[in-house]
Amino acid sequence: MKRSLRIALLLSGVAPLPALAHVDYTGQDFGTFTGSTTASSTLANRTVDGHYGWADAADADWGDSHKGRFLSFTLENAASVTVSVQSNTLTPNPQGGVLLPGFSLYEGLAAYLAHDYSEPAFAWRDAQPTPENPLAATEGYWNALGSFQTANDAGETSFLTFIGYAVDGTFANFGHASTFPGIVSDGVADGFVSQTFSLDAGTYSLVVGGATYAGAGTSAGNRAYGFSATLDVAPVPEPETWAMLLAGLGLVGTIARRRSSADRN
Template sequence: MKETFVKSTLKYALLLAGLTSLPAMAHIGYGGRDFGSFTGTTAASSTITNQTVTGLHGWIDGTDADWGDSHRLRAYRFHLDNDADVKIAFQEQAFVTSAGASVAAGIMPGFSVYRGLAHVAPFAADYDFSVGSEAIRDAVGGVGLTEGSFRALTDWSITNDNTDPASVFTYVGHAYDGSVDYGTGVIAGGDGLADHFVSGVFHLTAGDYSIFVGGTDYFSSATPFPSLGVTGVVSVVPEPETYAMLLAGLGLIGFSASRRRKL
């Protein structure tokens, strides 16, 4: 209980300390973060580099009772045509922007995978503080008890300023760097090694998916909301049955060719 109180107190202290240096609040978008479409029947991989996460704690904030602010994470997307095993990995990345600014490494990444997408053009973008998003949060979490809409370990919804139906994110799974306990027990899904890299393998059915990536290390933030570089990889491995069907098909082709030669 005491550790939970300390975490809560620190969160609001950091928030107040960083108000003067906060970046402009962005709505949820996938610009530059679309891993593309995969058939699921052939092995394939896609890498996205030169991205940043804002702050060290965006993902971890979605694991507690007051949820998290989606602006502290980065949203990625991909599409799968057929069922497949998908490996997702994120790692820290230090780089220099086109403007010459240095973007620090040091993120301890965590991510959650969801079936579903946020609104994209021509629809208005989703964000935590739209009237509709706050109504959803108040109905589920209690009036005024959440920092945002993001939930790392379960389903969640968010919407825009229009009357469009809410975007629904159906939770699939998660993974995070290290092992974290902020007073309520170790959060499941950690890889046990805080080395600024995390990966996970998920069996997914055909459809559209979102990945939300953020930090897991709340207490080490000397600056409240630094920009931290990150690179991500999505690798698709066909199901064993798909390989078996492919081999069987090749076998039939070979058998047929052999019979023609004999005739």
């Protein structure tokens, strides 16, 4: 079925989705951070197509990148980075409602206007057997729990190296333990999720999608959903700073023990 769809698309020259839905970081960049000073940046009122994309990309046969929103940022030095994603209702034309977000962080940027149905993307996907069906292509190239390759119609490719993830809610919304073994969520389905990462200098992609697995194939699941994403960057303490901190804590502990001993005497 998937191979037949690919052949039909290639022969007709018609893309399955409009180009604007392909990966494009224009207007989706948090900015460049030195990493040596505290800084914060928010991309407010973003949208994502559907409320199940992240959960679908986290299962065995991955998912469609059109169901995720690709954001980017650059670090000039190593830093501690906290990523927070909050659902918000679209205005003035609300469609979806509350988004239970999930996001994955990768090093690198996707190829410009990359999409799952380009010929190089099909070729790479066909070479990736899935546990459910070793001979079948994946549903898309977006792997929410691992690295993957992107490609556009011009043949340009780019590899995104997986760093980590965070997901809102519980198995009740993003699936069940047999489908998503080992996934750790925040435990509260409240439309907000946050995670802190220790990152080296480099350019990164943050891909946000919905974590309501049952939404796939439903009319509600394919509406537009709104969210805002915030990046909080803080310097990584130098080894000397950690050493001084530990020494100070040790001194405080010693003084406390001596005072306690003196009080008993």
